[in-house]
Amino acid sequence: MSHVRKQLVYEKIAHTFLGLAAALTAAPVIIIIVFLLVKGSAALTPEFLTGMPREGMKSGGIFPAILGTFYLVIGTVLFSVPVGTLAAIYLTEYAKQGRLTRTIRLAIANMAGVPSVVYGLFGLGLFVLFLKMGTSLLAGSLTLGILVLPVVITAAEEALLAVPQSFRQASLALGATRWQTTRKVVLPNSISGIITGTVLAIGRAAGETAAIMFTVAAFFLPALPSSPFSQAMALPYHLYTVSTQVPGMPEAIKWGTALVLLLLVLLFTLTAALVRARFRRKKRW
Amino acid sequence: MAELDGNKIKVRIESVDFYYEDFKALEDISIDIESNRVTALIGPSGCGKSTVLRLMNRMHEVMGKTRLKGKVTLDDQDIYAPGVDVVELRSRIGEIFQKPNPFPKSIYDNVAFGPRLQGRKSRSELDGIVEKALKQAALWKEVKNKLNTSALELSGGQQQRLCIARTLAVEPEVILMDEPCSALDPVATQQIEDTMEVLKENYTIIIVTHNMQQAARVSEYTGFMLIQETGEPGKLVEFGPTSKIFTMPDKKETENYITGRFG
Numbered sequence: 001m002s003h004v005r006k007q008l009v010y011e012k013i014a015h016t017f018l019g020l021a022a023a024l025t026a027a028p029v030i031i032i033i034v035f036l037l038v039k040g041s042a043a044l045t046p047e048f049l050t051g052m053p054r055e056g057m058k059s060g061g062i063f064p065a066i067l068g069t070f071y072l073v074i075g076t077v078l079f080s081v082p083v084g085t086l087a088a089i090y091l092t093e094y095a096k097q098g099r100l101t102r103t104i105r106l107a108i109a110n111m112a113g114v115p116s117v118v119y120g121l122f123g124l125g126l127f128v129l130f131l132k133m134g135t136s137l138l139a140g141s142l143t144l145g146i147l148v149l150p151v152v153i154t155a156a157e158e159a160l161l162a163v164p165q166s167f168r169q170a171s172l173a174l175g176a177t178r179w180q181t182t183r184k185v186v187l188p189n190s191i192s193g194i195i196t197g198t199v200l201a202i203g204r205a206a207g208e209t210a211a212i213m214f215t216v217a218a219f220f221l222p223a224l225p226s227s228p229f230s231q232a233m234a235l236p237y238h239l240y241t242v243s244t245q246v247p248g249m250p251e252a253i254k255w256g257t258a259l260v261l262l263l264l265v266l267l268f269t270l271t272a273a274l275v276r277a278r279f280r281r282k283k284r285w
Numbered sequence: 286m287a288e289l290d291g292n293k294i295k296v297r298i299e300s301v302d303f304y305y306e307d308f309k310a311l312e313d314i315s316i317d318i319e320s321n322r323v324t325a326l327i328g329p330s331g332c333g334k335s336t337v338l339r340l341m342n343r344m345h346e347v348m349g350k351t352r353l354k355g356k357v358t359l360d361d362q363d364i365y366a367p368g369v370d371v372v373e374l375r376s377r378i379g380e381i382f383q384k385p386n387p388f389p390k391s392i393y394d395n396v397a398f399g400p401r402l403q404g405r406k407s408r409s410e411l412d413g414i415v416e417k418a419l420k421q422a423a424l425w426k427e428v429k430n431k432l433n434t435s436a437l438e439l440s441g442g443q444q445q446r447l448c449i450a451r452t453l454a455v456e457p458e459v460i461l462m463d464e465p466c467s468a469l470d471p472v473a474t475q476q477i478e479d480t481m482e483v484l485k486e487n488y489t490i491i492i493v494t495h496n497m498q499q500a501a502r503v504s505e506y507t508g509f510m511l512i513q514e515t516g517e518p519g520k521l522v523e524f525g526p527t528s529k530i531f532t533m534p535d536k537k538e539t540e541n542y543i544t545g546r547f548g
């Protein structure tokens with residue numbers, strides 16, 4: 001075989017294997033989605049989505065859990081996005097880069113690696129008991145908020161750093177203060193990156209189980225949550241209980257719950273991705 | 286060229302030493318800048334020309350740890366005195382950068398940026414300011430029908446003139462220009478130079494340039510800066526009327542640099 005032909009064969013082999021590897025990474029996601037669709041879509045009746053659980057949750061709907069997760073996500077975003085963005089602004093726009101900022105960044109990186117059950121216990125200790133919030137949506141949202149904070153800060157920081165230095169210079173040279181520069185030049189140009197952080201935060205918050213177990217989630221509640229101080233049911237925890245804690249649970253309810261959780265996360269992600277795309281289109285430099 | 290009768294001193298740099306961290310970038314710089322003139326700073330790259338500009342609008346203060354010894358005055362007021370409002374200073378001394386840096390906003394919003402910072406919000410007032418600034422920067426005719434399109438759709442030369450208009454809209458007294466034409470083609474360069482010619486009737490202009498013909502064309506005064514070796518601080522070798530610097534400089538180094546570059 002000629003040298004050139006041999007290279008061509010190698011090229012083909014490389015192409016095949018690389019493609020295979022790429023397919024392999026996408027495969028689990030696709031398999032999970034298909035699997036859940038097949039097993040769970042039969043359960044997705046209007047009653048399942050909008051009804052209350054009945055007969056020890058063995059029939060009826062999962063509406064309280066959907067609503068609870070929805071509230072938790074909103075609460076988490078309301079807390080973590082402003083705090084995370086402000087922290088990122090401090091780190092990139094205000095703080096003198098040095099040992100202090102390095103320490104803070106290290107702490108943030110480490111926060112991301114802490115197991116979520118530890119956050120759950122922390123939230124139990126701080127919010128539920130010490131600050132007397134009780135097991136409540138508020139305590140759960142704050143706990144989840146802290147849990148996703150590193151994600152939000154990191155994404156926001158990256159977005160802020162991606163804004164060209166020359167924009168800041170131009171603004172300051174025109175007599176803008178640092179805050180005016182941040183508000184009118186830096187933030188508008190980093191909004192799509194900040195939204196990315198929000199999306200990731202939503203994904204984490206919606207699916208988190210351990211962190212809400214001690215801080216908000218109830219096994220079963222006869223009524224919907226009525227205030228931030230109410231306990232609430234939530235999809236991941238509901239999934240955990242129907243799958244492991246109740247003997248004789250119909251399969252359809254388990255798969256249906258899992259499917260709803262997945263679809264809800266996809267819905268949030270998709271919405272945010274659309275918003276992001278809108279901002280993206282306007283930005284070019 | 287005829288003798289210049291001295292205008293009033295607008296900016297005075299007095300025996301300034303300047304440090305980035307521990308690196309001494311400038312040593313013993315003294316320059317008097319007359320109002321309503323174009324003053325050019327020339328010299329090899331790295332000799333501290335941009336740094337001299339920064340001293341005047343205190344832009345180095347946003348770049349980390351710096352230290353300044355000596356005095357800089359604007360209209361005889363020490364601009365480093367405690368209590369001086371940097372924001373106000375920068376609205377009196379504008380800067381045009383080497384690379385055109387319009388914001389990714391509309392042409393209109395770029396020019397209106399500065400006035401809006403100052404709280405001028407009424408649409409009719411802003412319309413007037415924007416039109417006037419764009420006319421002064423000789424860009425009005427080209428953009429008057431597309432004020433709401435993105436500034437990034439303009440050519441490089443148009444973007445730089447937009448940056449000039451953006452600065453003019455703040456109504457500064459002094460305009461610093463740091464190699465404003467180095468990213469532009471000869472035609473765009475010519476347009477900027479023509480603009481400067483008109484602007485100096487109302488403004489004091491200090492321009493850093495790599496291009497000696499440009500310095501000779503546009504300026505009344507020229508300062509030549511040099512560093513002996515890398516790591517040494519930049520010094521002002523000679524300062525005087527442009528006609529003199531380019532025809533019979535006092536210093537050997539100036540002559541070498543100018544003849545070397547003129548070929």
Ligand SMILES: Nc1ncnc2c1ncn2[C@@H]1O[C@H](COP(=O)(O)OP(=O)(O)O)[C@@H](O)[C@H]1O
Pocket residue numbers: 305308310329330331332333334335336337348519
């Ligand atoms: N932000 C900065 N931090 C540290 N050193 C700098 C900074 N800006 C410029 N310098 C140094 O100061 C010297 C003068 O730079 P500059 O004023 O940019 O020169 P020029 O504009 O004549 O090319 C150079 O040695 C440069 O490396």
Ligand SMILES: [Mg+2]
Pocket residue numbers: 334335336463
């Ligand atoms: Mg320079």
